[in-house]
Structures are given as structure tokens and as C-alpha cells.
Amino acid sequence: xxxxxxxxxxxxxxxxxxxxxxxxxxxxxxxxxxxxxxxxxxxxxxxxxxxxxxxxxxxxxxxxxxxxxxxxxxxxxxxxxxxxxxxxxxxxxxxxxxxxxxxxxxxxxxxxxxxxxxxxxxxxxxxxxxxxxxxxxxxxxxxxxxxxxxxxxxxxxxxxxxxxxxxxxxxxxxxxxxxxxxxxxxxxxxxxxxxxxxxxxxxxxxxxxxxxxxxxxxxxxxxxxxx
Amino acid sequence: xxxxxxxxxxxxxxxxxxxxxxxxxxxxxxxxxxxxxxxxxxxxxxxxxxxxxxxxxxxxxxxxxxxxxxxxxxxxxxxxxxxxxxxxxxxxxxxxxxxxxxxxxxxxxxxxxxxxxxxxxxxxxxxxxxxxxxxxxxxxxxxxxxxxxxxxxxxxxxxxxxxxxxxxxxxxxxxxxxxxxxxxxxxxxxxxxxxxxxxxxxxxxxxxxxxxxxxxxxxxxxxxxxxxxxxxxxxxxxxxxxxxxxxxxxxxxxxxxxxxxxxxxxxxxxxxxxxxx
Ligand SMILES: Nc1ncnc2c1ncn2[C@@H]1O[C@H](COP(=O)(O)OP(=O)(O)OP(=O)(O)O)[C@@H](O)[C@H]1O
Ligand SMILES: [Mg+2]
Numbered sequence: 001x002x003x004x005x006x007x008x009x010x011x012x013x014x015x016x017x018x019x020x021x022x023x024x025x026x027x028x029x030x031x032x033x034x035x036x037x038x039x040x041x042x043x044x045x046x047x048x049x050x051x052x053x054x055x056x057x058x059x060x061x062x063x064x065x066x067x068x069x070x071x072x073x074x075x076x077x078x079x080x081x082x083x084x085x086x087x088x089x090x091x092x093x094x095x096x097x098x099x100x101x102x103x104x105x106x107x108x109x110x111x112x113x114x115x116x117x118x119x120x121x122x123x124x125x126x127x128x129x130x131x132x133x134x135x136x137x138x139x140x141x142x143x144x145x146x147x148x149x150x151x152x153x154x155x156x157x158x159x160x161x162x163x164x165x166x167x168x169x170x171x172x173x174x175x176x177x178x179x180x181x182x183x184x185x186x187x188x189x190x191x192x193x194x195x196x197x198x199x200x201x202x203x204x205x206x207x208x209x210x211x212x213x214x215x216x217x218x219x220x221x222x223x224x225x226x227x
Numbered sequence: 228x229x230x231x232x233x234x235x236x237x238x239x240x241x242x243x244x245x246x247x248x249x250x251x252x253x254x255x256x257x258x259x260x261x262x263x264x265x266x267x268x269x270x271x272x273x274x275x276x277x278x279x280x281x282x283x284x285x286x287x288x289x290x291x292x293x294x295x296x297x298x299x300x301x302x303x304x305x306x307x308x309x310x311x312x313x314x315x316x317x318x319x320x321x322x323x324x325x326x327x328x329x330x331x332x333x334x335x336x337x338x339x340x341x342x343x344x345x346x347x348x349x350x351x352x353x354x355x356x357x358x359x360x361x362x363x364x365x366x367x368x369x370x371x372x373x374x375x376x377x378x379x380x381x382x383x384x385x386x387x388x389x390x391x392x393x394x395x396x397x398x399x400x401x402x403x404x405x406x407x408x409x410x411x412x413x414x415x416x417x418x419x420x421x422x423x424x425x426x427x428x429x430x431x432x433x434x435x436x437x438x439x440x441x442x443x444x445x446x447x448x449x450x451x452x453x454x455x456x457x458x459x460x461x462x463x464x465x466x467x468x469x470x471x472x473x474x475x476x477x478x479x480x481x482x483x484x485x486x487x488x489x490x491x492x493x494x495x496x497x498x499x500x501x502x503x504x
Binding site: 073087093094106133 | 386387404449452
């Protein structure tokens with residue numbers, strides 16, 4: 001049984017299909033990169049996986065002990081209001097919310113977990129800083145730490161490196177690679193095919209032609225296309 | 228000052244202080260979330276609805292208007308929230324429509340069917356709060372205390388969830404938080420606060436109690452917790468000062484409290500220039 005199995009999935013808005021016939025599987029420990037042009041429906045697909053919107057048709061089956069609230073999410077654009085007062089600590093801690101259920105306050109372990117994840121992302125020193133005063137790269141780390149508080153099983157990352165400079169991008173990829181090695185399953189949307197091929201174990205290409213394969217097969221196919 | 232303390236001997240004055248401070252406190256707690264979620268327009272719309280409901284209640288000559296006004300306003304809060312989230316109807320236009328209709332029809336009703344001899348006075352006090360100190364019965368004070376305590380307890384219990392839903396609704400939803408439920412909770416609480424606050428500052432001014440503390444706190448502080456705590460302190464201080472001044476100087480309660488809020492906001496703006504923490 002795999003974590004996620006999508007069968008002939010159609011996604012879109014208000015009956016308007018953005019992507020159809022999408023099938024893929026994600027197993028524990030995988031690193032799946034979703035690539036495709038702007039507007040091809042990557043974010044829409046991710047929101048469908050998260051259950052933020054319903055699939056137009058087809059189905060998503062979750063298995064292998066993965067529960068709906070055990071998915072961590074890093075949005076493409078967090079439309080956080082410019083003047084939102086929130087400290088790094090408060091935001092990272094809010095990732096633990098799914099562990100709380102109806103319990104109103106965070107437990108000691110959850111606070112410790114938040115601290116540990118801040119350390120892991122190297123933002124420990126920023127914990128009392130205001131989120132909106134951080135740089136883009138620092139903000140991404142905060143949101144990644146928050147996602148990690150929600151789960152150790154599966155992370156969905158929507159273009160985690162967009163807007164970051166090459167150095168920070170490389171660091172971010174390293175961090176994600178390390179998480180994957182630690183056993184976190186990753187689904188990541190990316191425009192950077194080179195790094196996708198470098199780090200991912202599977203590739204899902206969506207758009208005109210939908211293609212899901214292990215990395216080796218993908219590389220092979222692309223080479224054939226190139227020749 | 229001495230004059231003020233001598234006034235404190237009268238139960239009416241004590242009641243007014245208790246009620247005023249509690250209502251301001253409740254309004255300010257939710258204010259942070261409302262302002263940040265861009266929900267403050269809902270508060271504004273609802274206060275007009277509450278005015279319309281009040282008009283209906285007085286035309287029907289109900290002795291306890293609260294029992295009509297409160298449910299009606301809560302229902303409208305839920306409706307506004309739903310239409311606001313339905314992408315097909317322009318949320319703000321829908322609210323403007325509902326609120327202006329309620330205002331106009333409310334006044335029309337009072338004018339045509341009203342039995343009161345002092346119509347202008349009634350309308351004015353519903354819109355702007357009572358002109359002199361509010362006269363409250365002990366039972367009204369008790370009701371207000373009970374509701375305020377409920378609001379405060381609910382706010383504390385759901386503080387972390389409200390933060391998450393306010394900061395990033397999609398993330399909250401994705402990690403299994405019932406964000407729709409919390410939006411509903413927020414809408415219902417605002418409706419309750421608005422109805423309570425109407426007696427104090429009138430329906431046109433109640434929004435001030437919601438937005439000023441939050442906006443002032445956001446000038447000075449940058450974490451959600453500090454903003455929340457400071458806006459509560461701000462609200463209580465301004466309510467106390469406003470009521471005290473209105474008693475001593477004989478000014479209308481509602482507008483005096485709001486004037487205190489405005490002054491406080493300006494001070495916070497100034498302070499924000501020099502200090503940021
Ligand atoms: N809320 C929405 N309502 C209706 N249509 C939408 C909505 N959001 C996106 N779309 C449409 O769905 C299509 C796919 O959008 P999506 O955001 O999934 O693309 P994407 O692959 O993530 O693109 P990008 O690489 O730019 O992030 C686009 O044509 C877009 O116009
Ligand atoms: Mg996208």
C-alpha cells in the first residue's frame with residue numbers, strides 16, 4: 001500500500017478542467033517532483049491532494065497509515081497580510097495544531113518539537129523576530145519548520161525556492177534532501193528541471209502530455225526527445 | 228477626580244463602568260482577528276443590521292428587545308459570512324446592500340409605526356448610544372457579565388486555533404483544522420458583541436471598539452500575543468477614561484469612549500515612530 005495513489009484524477013475550478021488523467025503513486029520515502037509550465041495546474045493538483053478542493057473526477061487513495069492531518073504543507077504564496085504581527089515562534093508552533101485536536105493549549109513536547117525544528121532549519125536565533133521583517137529565504141525556512149511540526153511523514157512543497165538567490169536555493173535543496181534522507185516523504189513542485197532530476201526519485205510532468213515515472217526513465221525519455 | 232469617586236457610590240455609575248469595560252474588552256479581543264482577516268467590514272455591516280432589528284423590536288413594543296435583536300443579528304452574521312465566501316457574489320457589495328437596507332427600513336419602520344413621542348431621540352440613541360449615562364437594570368448588567376465571560380473564555384480556549392486560522396487559513400485547513408467552523412464562531416461572537424455594545428456606544432460607533440485597539444497595538448508590537456494583550460489593555464483603559472470623562476463632563480458616553488480610542492491611537496502612532504518592540 002502506498003501513501004498516496006491518484007487514479008485518473010481530473011483537477012480544476014468550477015467544472016473547468018485544468019489537468020486530467022493524472023495518475024501517480026507516492027510511496028514512503030519517495031521524493032516526487034512535479035514539473036510543468038506556468039498555469040498547467042500544479043498548484044491545483046497539490047490543493048486537491050491536500051483536500052483543500054475536491055477532484056473533478058477520479059480518486060485519491062491514502063494508505064500506509066497516512067492520515068489526512070499528517071501532511072505538512074508549504075504554500076506557493078502565503079497571502080499573509082503585510083502588517084500581520086506574528087513572531088517566528090508563534091508561526092512554527094502553529095504547525096503543531098493538528099496534534100492538539102480539541103485540546104486548547106500546546107503541550108511541552110510540542111513546544112520542544114517547534115524548537116527542534118527551528119534548530120533544524122537554522123532559524124533558532126530568529127524565533128522572537130517578526131515574520132514580516134525576515135528575508136524571503138528566512139520566511140521559507142520558517143514555513144518549512146512549521147510544516148515539519150505538522151508531520152514527519154509527508155511534506156508537500158509548492159515551489160519552495162521561488163524568489164531565492166542561487167546560494168539560498170542550494171541550501172534549501174540541501175535541507176530538503178536531508179529531510180528526505182531522514183525519512184520524510186517529499187512532494188515538491190519545481191520549475192528547476194535540473195535540480196529536480198538531481199534530487200528527486202520520481203518525476204511527474206503535467207500539462208499537454210502527462211508523464212509519471214522514476215527519474216531514470218524520465219531522463220531516458222527526455223534524451224530521446226532531445227535527439 | 229474626587230468628583231468621580233463620589234459618583235462611584237451610585238450603583239448606576241458602577242454598572243455603567245463594569246458593562247462599558249467588559250464590552251470594550253470583548254470587542255478588542257476579537258478585533259485583532261477581524262482586522263487581520265479583513266473582516267472588519269462585517270462588523271460594520273452587522274451593526275446596521277442590529278439597528279434594523281432594534282427598530283423592528285421597538286415597533287413590536289417588545290419589552291426585552293434583546294431576544295429579537297440578538298438572534299436576528301447572529302443569523303445575518305452567518306449569512307454575510309457565507310455570501311462573502313461565495314466567489315460568485317461580491318461579498319462587500321452584498322454586505323453594503325444588506326446593511327444600507329437594514330438602516331433605511333429600520334428608520335422607515337420606526338417612523339411609520341413607531342409609538343414613541345421622541346422618535347428623533349430614540350433613533351439618535353440607537354445610532355450613537357445614550358446621550359447621558361446609560362441606565363441599566365441589575366438583570367441587564369448580569370446578562371452582560373455572563374455573555375462577556377463566555378466570550379473571553381471561548382477566546383482563550385481557541386486562541387491558538389484562531390491564530391492559525393487567521394494567519395494562514397489554507398495551512399490550517401490542510402492540517403485538519405475546521406477553519407469554516409472557526410469562521411462561523413468568529414462571526415457569531417462578533418454579532419453578540421455588537422448587540423451588547425449597541426446599548427453602550429450605539430450601532431454606528433461599535434466598530435470603533437473593534438478596530439481601534441487592534442490597530443493601535445499593531446503600531447507598537449509585532450507578535451500576535453503581544454498585540455492581543457496590548458489591545459485588551461488599551462480597550463479597558465480607553466473605556467474607563469471615556470466613561471469617567473463622560474460622567475464628569477456630562478458628555479455622551481459612546482462618542483466620549485470613541486474619542487478616547489482615537490486619542491489612544493494617535494499616541495500609539497507617535498510612540499510607534501520612536502519605539503518598536
Ligand atoms: N482560484 C481559481 N479559480 C479559477 N481558476 C483558477 C484559480 N486558481 C488558478 N486557476 C486557473 O487554473 C489554472 C492552473 O493554475 P495553477 O495555479 O494550478 O497553475 P500552476 O501550475 O501552479 O502554475 P505556476 O507554475 O504559475 O504556479 C490556471 O489556468 C489558472 O488560471
Ligand atoms: Mg503554482
